Amino acid sequence: MADPSSYRPKPGQIPDSPGVYKFRDEHRRVIYVGKAKSLRQRLASYFQDVAGLHPRTATMVTTAASVEWTVVSTEVEALQLEYSWIKEFDPRFNVKYRDDKSYPSLAVTLNEEYPRVQVMRGPKKKGVRYFGPYGHAWAIRETVDLMLRVFPVRTCSAGVFKRSAQIGRPCLLGYIGKCSAPCVGRVTPEEHRELAEDFCDFMAGRTGTYLSRLEARMREAAEDMEYEKAARLRDDIGALRRAMEKNAVVLADATDADLIAVAEDELEAAVQIFHVRGGRVRGQRGWVTDKVEAVDTGGLVEHALQQLYGEEKGEAVPKEVLVPALPEDTAALSEWLAERRGSQVSLRVPQRGDKKALMETVHRNAQQSLVLHKTKRASDLTTRSRALEEIAEALELDSAPLRIECFDISHLQGDDVVASMVVFEDGLARKGEYRRFQIKSFEGQDDVRSMHEVVSRRFRRYLQEKLKTGEWSPEDGEVPEEDDGRPKRFAYPPQLLVVDGGQPQVAAAKRALEELGVDDVAVCGLAKRLEEVWLPGEDDPVVLPRTSEGLYLLQRVRDEAHRFAIQYQRNKRAKRLKSGPLDEVPGLGESRKLALVKHFGSVKKLRQATIDQICEVPGIGRKTAETVAAALAGAVPAGPAVNTATGEIIEDETPAPAGASSERGTEQ
DSSP: OOOGGGSOOOTTOSOSSOEEEEEEOTTOOEEEEEEESOHHHHHHGGGSOGGGSOHHHHHHHHHOOEEEEEEOSSHHHHHHHHHHHHHHHOOTTSOOOEESSOOOEEEEOTTSSSOBEEEEOSSOOTTOEEEOOOSOHHHHHHHHHHHTTTSOOBOSOHHHHHHHHHHTOOOHHHHTTSSOOGGGTSSOHHHHHHHHHHHHHHHTTOOHHHHHHHHHHHHHHHHTTOHHHHHHHHHHHHHHHHHHHTSOBOOTTOOOEEEEEEEEOSSEEEEEEEEEETTEEEEEEEEEEEOOSOOOHHHHHHHHHHHHHTTOOGGGSOSEEEOSSOOTTHHHHHHHHHHHHTSOOEEEOOOSHHHHHHHHHHHHHHHHHHHHHHHHHHHHHHHHHHHHHHHHHHHTOSSOOSEEEEEEEEEETTEEEEEEEEEEETTEEOGGGOEEEEOOSOOSOOHHHHHHHHHHHHHHHHHHHHGGGTSOOOTTOOOOOOOOSSOOTTOSOOSEEEEESSHHHHHHHHHHHHHHTOOSOEEEEEETTTTEEEOTTOSSOBOOOTTOHHHHHHHHHHHHHHHHHHHHHHHHHHHHHHOOGGGGSTTOOHHHHHHHHHHHSSHHHHHHSOHHHHHTSTTOOHHHHHHHHHHHHHSOOOOOEEOTTTOOEEOOOOOOOOOOOOOTTEEO
8 A cells, every 4th residue: 555645746746737647556557547627736635634535535546656647728628538548548446337238229230232220239330320229129129110111121131131132032021011122123222221311310300201291192192092002101100100109208399318317325326318319218228337436426427428428429419418417527528528519519407397307217217227236236246255255265365366367278189289368356257358378388288388388478477567666677687668557468466376277287387486486376276077176285175165156256267268268279270270372471461362362263273373474463573473383382282172972073272261360368
């Protein structure tokens, strides 16, 4: 625990101007980001008597080891920079909202030649028009089913669309009139796009004009005695009205607004958002957060606005945002929202009427969300805490192992030997910190030697990160690259290191730590046969009860490491098996490999080509052509393939080489 006075800036050193500041811990990780109208006044408030600070603020300043700041010209710039840094560094003491569920949205893929209507979850994609989010996917499908009668837009997948185009017959929706069947040319791409845009306009709330147009066409058809057409238009109008009834009118003046409500206690806060478009509730979503910093309702609203609109532009930001309390920098936030929308945005607290009544409804939803979250998390937290306590007691650790790392070795009969490292914090998987290794120091099968290499490499990187703080001095004098505050691959040490295996693997991991001088990390192994826990230097294992939550957590960690290692080993083997003779040509990338195979049709024909013919391929120079020709001449072609049913010899038509797969988190 650091003393804030040890890193307090000197008097007069802090400028009296707007800016953004960062607190860093002893490992140079950014742990808190904030903004201020006056950096001097705001930072001075952190360096008063620790006893007088809010408990969460006191924890932050005693965890930090340094503070730095960046001066900006306006408060809006400070707001933008604060949002960017929070997103980039993910500081542990900043409020971070997390969705309590993955909400589905209605999406129209306007970025395709034939736009498709579908249910989508996850991050938004460029060129796709979104409506929602909704509470349930079935609600979207019911609405779409009603509207396809009037707007027969494509809803099928790319595979179904392609197959229908090949066989010249539409799918069932095309036969029953719920798809305009662009796959078989019933409508042109322009006509289908017009249908999709009409669909989007109707979903965006511009319903009155379209309904009036349909009613006029229905009356004209009736006057012309085209009764079947009039009946069809009547049914279309009825379908659209039923779709509209699913979203009841809540604001009579056709308001476009987002209503944000907050329910909170001392430890947590829940945020609910209602998206109102054209006076109707078009979507709803909710967030929950731990109050890791001292923040009031206005501060929670500010963080919610940053997360909600930080990646949005244009009409995704409504004309009006209604909140339960105004943030401290209301003017700067309003200007920031206006910049994102491209026009004025009203940020205010509703005082009376329908909007205030609807805000009360949103607040009740937020309260229910908070109660439900606390009910779920109570049992979950209790179970995880008990598991960590049982592990600490069984292994005689000084405290519960809040960070556990597990290593596993995987191979196939000694080939493609790889290793995995998975990370669990507070009993939960941190998949963003998983790592993969290729065994480099030797070839063949030796799990013990592989474990020693992997653990050595992991903690050697950790010691390099500690060099910055002066806590470790490498003998070779190596200096790592400049630290920019982002979490490094191996910057955080675990309290417990688990290996998949028994005594030999545990001994290898412990020896690797001792060779590097790391003596503050506990080591154990979990053997699969009897689920025994092995400790270094012990002849007998630690046996945890089968019903133990601690054993269950260790099994989860071990199984996750095993799964992750096998996945990488299989991918690596598949890539090796798919490789062809062109993969051995030095300096020949994927693009030029594909260009060569596409130009000649197969590797066999490329092997028969002259150097001058190879030079005709765009992007292939004479030197590269000579290298390709030499490599293919030295490669021994495989024997001819035979069709076992007919006895026919199949010509070698080697397809384009498979693209190299990018493995996230691989430590080469």
